Amino acid sequence: MSAAISWDPYNADLAKDPYPTYKRLREESPLYYNAEHDFYAISRFADVESTLRDKDLFSSAHGDILEFIKARSVMPDSVFIHQDPPKHTAYRALMQRIITPKRMHAVEQDIRKLCARSLDPLIGGDRLDFIANLGAEMPMRAVSMLLGIPEKDQEAIRQSVDDRIRTEAGKPIDIAAQQQLQQEALSGFDEYIAWREKNPSDDMMTELLQSEFKDPQGVTRKLTREEISNIVNVVAGAGNETTNRLIGWMGKTLSQHPDQRREVARNLALVPQTVEEVLRFEPPGPFVAREVMRDIELHGRKVPKGAVMLMLVAAANRDESRFVNGDSFNIHREARPHMTFGQGIHVCIGAPLARLEGRVALEEILKRFPDWEVDLDNAVLSSTSTVRGWDSLPAWIGSRPKNATVSIPKPAAAEAAPAPAAASGEVTLEGTWNVVVKGPTGPQPATLVLEKSGDTYTGSQSGQGSTTPIADFKLTGNKVYWVNHVTKPMKIKVEFTGELNGNVLSGKAKAGFMGSYPFTATKA
Amino acid sequence: MPKILFIEHNGKEHLVDAEDGKSVMQTAVENMVPGIVGDCGGACSCATCHGYVDPAWQDKIPPKGETEEMMLDGAMNVEPNSRLTCQILMKAELDGLVVRLPASQF
Numbered sequence: 018m019s020a021a022i023s024w025d026p027y028n029a030d031l032a033k034d035p036y037p038t039y040k041r042l043r044e045e046s047p048l049y050y051n052a053e054h055d056f057y058a059i060s061r062f063a064d065v066e067s068t069l070r071d072k073d074l075f076s077s078a079h080g081d082i083l084e085f086i087k088a089r090s091v092m093p094d095s096v097f098i099h100q101d102p103p104k105h106t107a108y109r110a111l112m113q114r115i116i117t118p119k120r121m122h123a124v125e126q127d128i129r130k131l132c133a134r135s136l137d138p139l140i141g142g143d144r145l146d147f148i149a150n151l152g153a154e155m156p157m158r159a160v161s162m163l164l165g166i167p168e169k170d171q172e173a174i175r176q177s178v179d180d181r182i183r184t185e186a187g188k189p190i191d192i193a194a195q196q197q198l199q200q201e202a203l204s205g206f207d208e209y210i211a212w213r214e215k216n217p218s219d220d221m222m223t224e225l226l227q228s229e230f231k232d233p234q235g236v237t238r239k240l241t242r243e244e245i246s247n248i249v250n251v252v253a254g255a256g257n258e259t260t261n262r263l264i265g266w267m268g269k270t271l272s273q274h275p276d277q278r279r280e281v282a283r284n285l286a287l288v289p290q291t292v293e294e295v296l297r298f299e300p301p302g303p304f305v306a307r308e309v310m311r312d313i314e315l316h317g318r319k320v321p322k323g324a325v326m327l328m329l330v331a332a333a334n335r336d337e338s339r340f341v342n343g344d345s346f347n348i349h350r351e352a353r354p355h356m357t358f359g360q361g362i363h364v365c366i367g368a369p370l371a372r373l374e375g376r377v378a379l380e381e382i383l384k385r386f387p388d389w390e391v392d393l394d395n396a397v398l399s400s401t402s403t404v405r406g407w408d409s410l411p412a413w414i415g416s417r418p419k420n421a422t423v424s425i426p427k428p429a430a431a432e433a434a435p436a437p438a439a440a441s442g443e444v445t446l447e448g449t450w451n452v453v454v455k456g457p458t459g460p461q462p463a464t465l466v467l468e469k470s471g472d473t474y475t476g477s478q479s480g481q482g483s484t485t486p487i488a489d490f491k492l493t494g495n496k497v498y499w500v501n502h503v504t505k506p507m508k509i510k511v512e513f514t515g516e517l518n519g520n521v522l523s524g525k526a527k528a529g530f531m532g533s534y535p536f537t538a539t540k541a
Numbered sequence: 542m543p544k545i546l547f548i549e550h551n552g553k554e555h556l557v558d559a560e561d562g563k564s565v566m567q568t569a570v571e572n573m574v575p576g577i578v579g580d581c582g583g584a585c586s587c588a589t590c591h592g593y594v595d596p597a598w599q600d601k602i603p604p605k606g607e608t609e610e611m612m613l614d615g616a617m618n619v620e621p622n623s624r625l626t627c628q629i630l631m632k633a634e635l636d637g638l639v640v641r642l643p644a645s646q647f
Contacts, residue, residue, distance in 0.1 A: 070582050109586070110611065117615020118588060118647055289645070352575040364581035368589075372647045 022046050032400030039332035048316040056325040060332035062339040069360035075307035082402050083306045086325045095244035104233045111230035118369040131155045132381035143415035147268035156260035160253050165220030256367050260374050262301030262406030272391040277348050282387040291348045292375040297355035298346050303331035303405045330356045386414040409533040449541040454526045454534050543636035547574045550644040565626035566590035576642035583627040588612040589646040590626045595639035602629050618643050
């Protein structure tokens with residue numbers, strides 16, 4: 018008798034490789050109950066499929082995320098992902114006319130250009146970060162382009178939506194804090210809607226402003242500003258975060274299956290089925306929740322009305338009763354649909370865009386970099402109540418330094434050299450540093466001013482028009498760490514972890530759960 | 542048991558048995574006919590089960606509903622005989638139905 022199965026969506030260790038647990042759940046506990054967080058979970062393909070199709074028994078009226086359902090969260094009608102029919106039907110039907118495969122395919126060449134813009138600067142170099150260089154950039158720009166949002170406003174919007182749907186590792190979502198963040202970032206977005214109303218174009222925003230629909234009360238009318246804001250927020254959030262994760266999983270999975278990657282690189286006609294297989298193998302949204310609307314019995318066990326049911330899409334996608342050798346990655350496997358976009362009336366409305374972006378991104382990567390090897394020692398994986406994927410996924414795309422067996426993202430020579438004794442005096446940390454964070458929309462400059470008092474460093478950091486004190490500055494050997502609580506364009510904690518080599522300070526800036534981005538700093 | 546002949550875009554034919562009451566989409570998916578995806582499972586919410594019904598069968602299948610019309614409006618490579626195959630349920634009278642598949646569903 019093996020130990021009882023435990024599956025906890027907040028367990029970051031389990032998230033690294035949840036698949037052995039998923040297999041056990043499918044085989045030993047097809048209806049799983051987690052007492053600590055009070056939810057049920059199903060993992061077999063057939064169960065997940067029938068549950069997602071049964072919109073009456075499994076409700077979305079309080080959302081599709083565990084914490085939201087437990088909090089009995091109620092959203093405005095226009096947040097249609099969070100509704101049952103007839104409210105869902107009214108808004109979904111309208112959006113279905115706007116987010117069409119036809120419209121998505123019309124921008125294929127533009128998406129290709131966005132990929133080129135992200136990837137071309139890396140040609141000739143040795144490294145590529147699938148997230149920082151492409152995943153955090155292209156999907157956001159594509160959604161913004163479809164909406165007609167000017168580039169200068171794009172970053173604040175992405176920050177808002179990303180933060181809202183993410184959780185701190187190991188913790189449930191703080192709903193109140195997230196709504197606060199959302200409101201702050203969306204205040205500028207309302208101005209854009211107003212401007213676009215006066216300056217119509219051929220983008221989705223104009224169509225949202227002009228389209229008529231039959232609302233849940235049966236009245237034919239246009240959307241209100243607030244409804245548009247809500248809808249765009251949901252659509253943009255879903256479109257950024259998940260496609261970003263898909264790009265990361267393509268990088269990771271194809272690095273670890275080099276034979277299949279080479280085959281696709283030689284024959285780009287295989288790209289669409291490769292994207293589908295990555296979607297099956299590593300779904301960016303590994304689970305989705307519903308509220309159970311009446312007492313039911315499943316696999317010999319009662320589930321009470323009002324319970325939260327988690328559908329483990331990532332487990333269903335590897336169910337051996339549907340996919341032969343489900344745990345193996347095989348771009349030539351049987352062409353059977355996976356569960357990654359969900360099923361039923363809430364099926365992902367952005368799937369045509371996700372597939373298009375996935376295909377174009379992979380084509381453009383392979384054209385430039387047919388070979389890569391991910392540097393997992395320096396990659397960061399995160400798992401939340403909604404998505405699982407890489408916050409940072411660097412890879413070697415060129416000549417990997419010969420002695421870089423423990424892949425460190427800097428020249429091999431620096432690695433071999435003894436760590437400079439920064440604290441003993443060659444370079445003083447005190448003073449002013451010009452810091453550049455290579456953020457998702459390009460380099461973001463900041464100024465760091467450090468003061469030393471005894472063995473303690475204090476200081477402040479300025480950027481984006483605001484100055485805030487830094488905290489927790491630590492110096493250990495040549496390693497430094499500090500925290501900057503940024504207030505603009507939104508409130509977020511940024512943790513800097515780096516090394517001092519000569520007179521250059523470099524490392525990673527982790528912006529809350531937005532992800533990690535490389536930074537370098539030089540003495541001013 | 543009625544049969545359906547699916548013809549892939551590349552000309553490859555698949556003659557499959559269909560159960561009464563099951564949709565054309567479901568029949569394709571269960572028989573692993575490549576070219577029909579059916580993401581939403583039959584809720585008329587995804588337009589990934591697009592097929593061209595042979596003109597000889599046009600009068601025997603039910604007409605398009607409002608939602609199907611709307612979904613097809615936004616789909617790719619739509620022709621007058623385009624249908625979402627999840628909206629056609631199989632019955633004895635449709636024995637021999639011929640459905641051609643588009644180059645791609647997305």
